[in-house]
Amino acid sequence: MPKVLISDKLSEAAVQIFRDRGVEVDFQPTLGKDPAKLAEIIGNYDGLAIRSATKATAEILSKATNLKVIGRAGIGVDNVDIPAASQKGIVVMNTPFGNSITTAEHAIAMMFAVAREIPAADASTRAGKWEKSKFMGVEITGKTLGVIGCGNIGSIVANRALGLKMKVVAYDPFLSAERAQQIGVTKVETVEELLPLADFVTLHLPKTEKTANLLNAERVKLFKKGARLINCARGGLVDEAAVAEALHSGALAGAAFDVFAVEPATENPLFDAPNVVCTPHLGASTGEAQENVALQVAEQMSDYLMDGAVSNALNAPSVTAEEAPLLKPWVEVADMLGGFAGQVTESPVTEIEIEFVGEVGKLNLKPLIASLTAAMLRPIVGEGAVNMVSAPFVARERGMKITETKKDPQGAYGSYMRLIVTTENQTRSVAGTVFSDGKPRFIQIKGIGLEAEPQQFMLYTTNSDTPGYIGALGMKLGDLGVNIATFALGRAAKGEEAIALLGVDAELSKETIAEIAALPQVRQAKALKF
Template structure:
């Protein structure tokens, strides 16, 4: 029986035809995605679901998706898909990460021009029959300093375009290496410096716990008087109420926003303020971008449903069906090792070396590499996937190397990941036991034996009496239950580590209580997808 795909958002006819030409039955219902109840009612009939942003793939819908194998998002953002529920259901989530980069970058540049020259207000005034030439005094972009927060794919294009406009470009990105910054022709700066110097600030970062409210009230107050701020990335990166106050006071000369904390944005503190340009999330809204991502998602989904090929998957590595049976646990291990080391690292990663020992050295290493790299990069970019991870790493100037060796220890095989930053080198190793479960076996050269849990806690300390008791007692007093507890040390009285598997996410009050004891050099809550 031919696979069956539902398209519940607006995709081009050319994309629909791709499915049909490949022998896939397709129902094209571009308004169905807005009706959650109806979608939940019919989703069980389909092997694939192709969407844009209007369709919300919730846990409830996935519960009814008894035959669903793949969700394809025409675009990069997947906030409208419950990826955890999809993974548990065994549904692959694909996106099209590179189809709208240029379009979004161009929109940011266009918004910068619009706010610099007050074009929307001047246009409205002229349409109204007024001729207020002296009212709309703008500023030139040439020679001005553009502060770019986030120098990844889209931010990098913005940097390139801004340099072409003869602007001075200063970029803040914790994961941007100096070597990459030099190649881009931009000045690598810290956020504090960018805020003080920039005439224009544009944001190009994903929405994460680290970037949430990155332009907070406090940081906005540090900006240069007369600054203009552009956000075509994600809502929630800027304190909109604080920005509105600074616009009213005149400290901020203008703002251009394509995204908002609450969308659809029917009301917002920025609306109806002078020299504020607002658009309804048009970053990817060009004919070329919409067509590109639609065609790309149709091809990817068809390739998977017919041939088992996995491309641009967010929750599964690219590999053949045959490889997946053998490699699955090792791919999971590789991702856990990357996620572990990524969550511990606050500096830009300059180099990654992945050592494959024994049986794993004969497996599909590109898929394993992608899993490691994606795990490391997810802290900075949650949208990175197993296909785009090497590209993102290369664009950030991260050097990737691998080492293969025959069996060299007590395990049939293991993976060791080592990263290098400007100030340190850090490593972690793991293996897969006969039960198919990944295990951490070494951290910082210290041997351990720890199973991987969804919620974990990593600590380092001097090897002195009382640490174990303090950990258990402090966590217990704060309602935090320990499922598993693993210890390791270099030698008696030297450095020691602990890796705890918790029943629930680490509580802030528990972490504060541990820090207040003064016994620990490092306390890091960790999260894994298991």
């Protein structure tokens, strides 16, 4: 009988699901706060069910000699060392959709609270002041809501706002025009375009390298005079000091924050600013949401431990035990192709076409399609926000059409996969195969042939096919202290467009990429991470 440790507070109904499915449960809801004790006993369990208090670090996982699955009741997995879990073969699951409604409703509640200054008015009234004329709020009806990040939660907020007779404008780099029309919002192309239009601005996007400090001091200055800001997404998306300054000066009329750059937030520049509503990360804190995610994680973990079924896994494909050995190398190809496309594509994606050529077309294609789609979406929506199960849903939500085709063997390679990505601006492709050593290789990018094994850190450039480029690039990388591990080249034709794909020893900084992009032959330079 498999044995699961629950080290955080989960509902009794979730505990009962495990027992009903034949899983032994050790329910210790406060253990997550004692990492030393957790490390001491974790080796006794096949599964670990957690919320946010338990930190599944590499050190703790090193003691998990029998652990097969970690289930996170909720979407965020910042408290799980996924690479360490993957290295030990531990499946990490989350419940990505269990608290979407709750978080969206909290954002709407915060918007009402800051519009009518409800917390301050409540405190004043309780103090016996009856300052009726002091708290002059604004109506929601007829106002414009700017939604930054129009995925699952953002689109729910937009729907609720439309029901309140608001106008909704949305910025999301991967929101297609078709999807925007479908959900009834006006799409804008940049944050800078959205901010001057909106009376209220609400954030609904993950914190990634691209979104960190998205609303910096310069962008805070672009807000419409008297606008109000709501952040129920992630801390670190906003320059909190700049927002506080704008509130003190009157440039912003109010702000509502449920999340903060540093949590627990015991002090913050926003706390002393006027007309600010603050809550302690309550976005998912309703009885319904807590119950939903707890029940979901219990069901998913039981399915895996008793039947081997994998769902909502962040680091494992949904495949049967018989299919796994055949699919494994092609899943790596799918991850490689999707990861490449997701990191280099800058325009909203409208269609993803996947070609399976030769023998690979005879395999179970669903996990390959899901793996490729998830890998492509992760750089866009964040690591914890998408997995192999949720990827098709998230893609459809963003207006991306996914198609697949099978073709007979052709060309120099008997079996390979090609990903064709269509955006609102262009169509591009990337292809890969499995070599005889069982490892994946890039074999074509933008229709240009080359041969490259993926590395953890890579540099991709498109450039003019002119003499001296290889030397100039090598010299520049040398000057910048970048060591080259692998170097692959290809070109469309003599004197036309060329590409280079280099493996390097360390992650490339934004400053390094800017230096490379400044070379006269370079048309595009991208840092990649696999």
